[in-house]
Amino acid sequence: MGLNGLLGLARDALAANSFALDVTGQNVANVNTPGYVRRSAILQTRIAGNVTYGGVDALGVQRSVDQFVDARVYDATGNAASAQTRDGQLAGVEGLFNDTNGTGLGSSISALFGSFSALSASPTDDAARANVLSRAEDFASRLRDTSATIQTQRQDELTQAGDVTKSANDLASQIAKLNEQIKAAENVGGDASDLHDKQGSLVGQLSQLVDVHTFTDAHGQLVVRAAGATLVEGNAAGSLSVTTDAAGAMRLMMNRPQGSAIDVTAHLTGGQLAGLKEVRDNDATAVLARLDQLAKDVGNAVNAQHMSGFGTDGSTGNAVFSGTGSAATIALDAGMVGHPEKVAASSSAADVPGGSGNAVALAALSTKPIVGGSITAADAYGGLVGDIGQRKAQAAQDSDLRGSMKAQVEAMRSSQEGVSVDEEMINLTKYQRAYEAASKLVSTADQLLQQLMNEVGR
Amino acid sequence: MRVSDGMRLESMTQQLAQLSQRELTASRQASTGMRLSAPSDDPVAAAQAARVQASLDATDGYRTTIRDVRGDVDLAETTLASAGDILTRAGELAMQGANGSLNASDRAALGQEVAQLKDQMVTLANAKGSTGYLFGGTASTTPPFDAAGTFAGNPNDRVAAVGANVSMTVSVNGATAFTAAGGRDVFTELSNLQTALSTNNVAALSPSVATLDGARRQVLAARLDAGTKLARLDTADAAHQAGQTTLATQRSGLLQIDPAAAYTQLQATQAAVEQSIAVARSTLATLSQNRFG
Numbered sequence: 001m002g003l004n005g006l007l008g009l010a011r012d013a014l015a016a017n018s019f020a021l022d023v024t025g026q027n028v029a030n031v032n033t034p035g036y037v038r039r040s041a042i043l044q045t046r047i048a049g050n051v052t053y054g055g056v057d058a059l060g061v062q063r064s065v066d067q068f069v070d071a072r073v074y075d076a077t078g079n080a081a082s083a084q085t086r087d088g089q090l091a092g093v094e095g096l097f098n099d100t101n102g103t104g105l106g107s108s109i110s111a112l113f114g115s116f117s118a119l120s121a122s123p124t125d126d127a128a129r130a131n132v133l134s135r136a137e138d139f140a141s142r143l144r145d146t147s148a149t150i151q152t153q154r155q156d157e158l159t160q161a162g163d164v165t166k167s168a169n170d171l172a173s174q175i176a177k178l179n180e181q182i183k184a185a186e187n188v189g190g191d192a193s194d195l196h197d198k199q200g201s202l203v204g205q206l207s208q209l210v211d212v213h214t215f216t217d218a219h220g221q222l223v224v225r226a227a228g229a230t231l232v233e234g235n236a237a238g239s240l241s242v243t244t245d246a247a248g249a250m251r252l253m254m255n256r257p258q259g260s261a262i263d264v265t266a267h268l269t270g271g272q273l274a275g276l277k278e279v280r281d282n283d284a285t286a287v288l289a290r291l292d293q294l295a296k297d298v299g300n301a302v303n304a305q306h307m308s309g310f311g312t313d314g315s316t317g318n319a320v321f322s323g324t325g326s327a328a329t330i331a332l333d334a335g336m337v338g339h340p341e342k343v344a345a346s347s348s349a350a351d352v353p354g355g356s357g358n359a360v361a362l363a364a365l366s367t368k369p370i371v372g373g374s375i376t377a378a379d380a381y382g383g384l385v386g387d388i389g390q391r392k393a394q395a396a397q398d399s400d401l402r403g404s405m406k407a408q409v410e411a412m413r414s415s416q417e418g419v420s421v422d423e424e425m426i427n428l429t430k431y432q433r434a435y436e437a438a439s440k441l442v443s444t445a446d447q448l449l450q451q452l453m454n455e456v457g458r
Numbered sequence: 459m460r461v462s463d464g465m466r467l468e469s470m471t472q473q474l475a476q477l478s479q480r481e482l483t484a485s486r487q488a489s490t491g492m493r494l495s496a497p498s499d500d501p502v503a504a505a506q507a508a509r510v511q512a513s514l515d516a517t518d519g520y521r522t523t524i525r526d527v528r529g530d531v532d533l534a535e536t537t538l539a540s541a542g543d544i545l546t547r548a549g550e551l552a553m554q555g556a557n558g559s560l561n562a563s564d565r566a567a568l569g570q571e572v573a574q575l576k577d578q579m580v581t582l583a584n585a586k587g588s589t590g591y592l593f594g595g596t597a598s599t600t601p602p603f604d605a606a607g608t609f610a611g612n613p614n615d616r617v618a619a620v621g622a623n624v625s626m627t628v629s630v631n632g633a634t635a636f637t638a639a640g641g642r643d644v645f646t647e648l649s650n651l652q653t654a655l656s657t658n659n660v661a662a663l664s665p666s667v668a669t670l671d672g673a674r675r676q677v678l679a680a681r682l683d684a685g686t687k688l689a690r691l692d693t694a695d696a697a698h699q700a701g702q703t704t705l706a707t708q709r710s711g712l713l714q715i716d717p718a719a720a721y722t723q724l725q726a727t728q729a730a731v732e733q734s735i736a737v738a739r740s741t742l743a744t745l746s747q748n749r750f751g
Binding site for chain 1: 459460461462463464465468469472496497498499500501502504505506509511512514515516518519520523526528529530588590591593594596597598599600614616617618619620622623624625628629745
């Protein structure tokens with residue numbers, strides 16, 4: 001090995017350190033880029049046959065990726081997104097039952113029974129009778145409106161879930177395409193770090209929509225499983241879609257890249273889709289069931305009592321409400337509309353028109369356990385408000401808790417994969433000094449060669 | 459633990475977001491005086507508040523009902539007092555007529571007055587309140603007595619819901635106050651007196667004094683009944699009023715926040731936000747230093 005060898009060595013060192021400087025530059029440049037995983041240059045002594053040469057070779061870059069931490073981040077992201085979605089959607093339902101300012105369904109129940117009490121005071125007063133009808137109509141229409149608003153929200157949630165699956169499918173096909181590109185790049189020995197970063201960031205986005213699990217297959221390609229079924233494998237992406245079953249509940253279907261479409265609803269545990277499903281088919285249906293019971297039990301109890309009484313026109317057996325099967329259908333009976341004389345204040349035909357026995361009995365229903373045979377209407381409404389409050393409070397708490405868990409694992413990932421400018425500053429200095437030293441090697445070798453030329457050429 | 463730049467910024471952002479949220483809640487509570495803005499703030503309290511509100515609404519309703527019926531019971535009471543006065547006067551006239559010094563035309567003149575008293579009695583018995591004729595039972599839309607004093611009403615009670623599961627008879631039974639159903643028919647007694655006076659039947663006048671006194675007692679018994687009902691209504695109303703105060707206190711206890719506590723809480727959260735901003739500022743200053751100097 002001679003002076004020319006020294007020049008070769010210096011050339012290697014210059015190339016390797018400038019490559020490392022380049023990598024440091026990439027890190028500094030991407031300090032705030034989401035999904036960017038910090039890189040380091042892989043430097044290794046150059047092997048040239050069996051003799052020691054001592055050169056340096058930059059083999060490429062290494063991403064400081066940790067698949068286990070990534071998996072935890074995807075998991076936490078899915079859980080947080082699910083809770084956050086549920087919380088947000090429940091805020092809408094809760095608003096319907098916010099009685100703290102004294103308006104709403106609760107006051108319409110009180111007003112209905114109050115109108116019976118007022119009727120007992122003035123059974124022959126047409127205004128008191130008309131008031132009973134308008135209070136009954138108000139009670140029924142509030143139930144209908146509340147029920148309809150919740151149903152509309154459920155429909156919106158289904159539409160929203162459909163949109164979410166479209167975004168998820170779009171992300172899935174991009175991830176599959178990247179699998180292809182990464183394979184192509186790595187086959188020719190290229191650096192696919194940027195493509196890996198992009199892919200990781202897309203999986204992160206996907207984990208907001210649906211629960212995601214990933215692993216690397218035998219060919220080194222990323223396999224993505226969503227809601228327990230394979231969504232991306234190699235360069236093929238499946239697709240998600242939502243539909244409803246016979247009972248109107250949301251179902252999530254997976255058209256797998258290989259194989260037939262399957263129902264994955266039961267395995268859906270995270271992401272916005274899980275949150276939407278939870279609100280739509282668990283929270284909202286529970287609230288609707290309570291509303292239906294309130295409509296049914298109050299409607300039927302009032303009807304039964306009213307039918308036993310007599311109106312000022314002597315008519316009896318008139319129902320106040322029709323459609324008492326559910327909150328969506330309850331209404332003031334068509335036969336009563338515009339007929340205050342049919343309001344049955346009297347408990348017997350002999351007491352018409354001034355009898356008020358039945359009005360008293362109707363007013364007394366407010367204290368009777370008419371809902372579910374165990375509680376009063378006011379208690380049932382209070383229970384409904386408490387139940388919704390509880391659901392919303394729990395959702396908010398979940399959202400907070402899962403949000404901070406997500407922040408915690410993200411910090412863990414950032415600690416592992418994120419760029420520290422302080423570190424890069426040290427690297428920069430390190431490679432800069434090495435580069436300077438290599439330059440010195442070149443100039444030293446040059447001087448020696450020149451000296452040699454001068455000595456020999458004299 | 460390796461600390462990346464992203465971690466520092468992220469944790470700063472989160473800290474501030476959480477504190478701002480708390481500060482917002484505290485300032486809302488302090489400015490509105492309400493502890494709950496939505497059921498989820500305290501589901502148990504919200505459920506209780508809904509029940510208390512229902513009781514308050516019901517109590518308001520019962521008080522309105524009591525106010526509505528009280529006027530008519532009051533009117534019945536004064537009407538019956540006047541009816542009693544008429545019968546007292548009729549008794550005096552009977553006693554006067556029984557005096558042997560009067561002649562037939564004097565008695566006929568007294569009979570004229572009795573006829574007027576009877577007309578007045580019919581008017582009183584047909585008294586009408588805000589909820590209909592007072593003494594006709596549940597037949598409250600038609601006058602219960604005709605000009606001759608024949609009863610066309612019924613003896614049925616009118617009831618009103620004046621409390622939770624509490625109903626009360628709020629009508630005075632016209633049948634027992636004025637007709638034979640109560641022992642003596644007031645109008646027949648007055649007619650008999652009028653006939654005895656105008657026909658100069660002195661023998662019939664002495665027994666009339668006793669029967670008119672009986673009729674007077676009968677009317678006054680009905681008046682006493684009305685008075686008792688008034689007292690009961692007033693008692694019920696007073697109980698409702700006390701209940702309202704209790705319920706309103708309970709409601710504000712559930713929904714409202716002590717202003718001093720709210721203000722202290724606001725101060726504390728604001729201080730925390732300021733502190734967090736100060737920390738963030740110094741961290742940012744460190745990060746923005748030229749570390750490649």
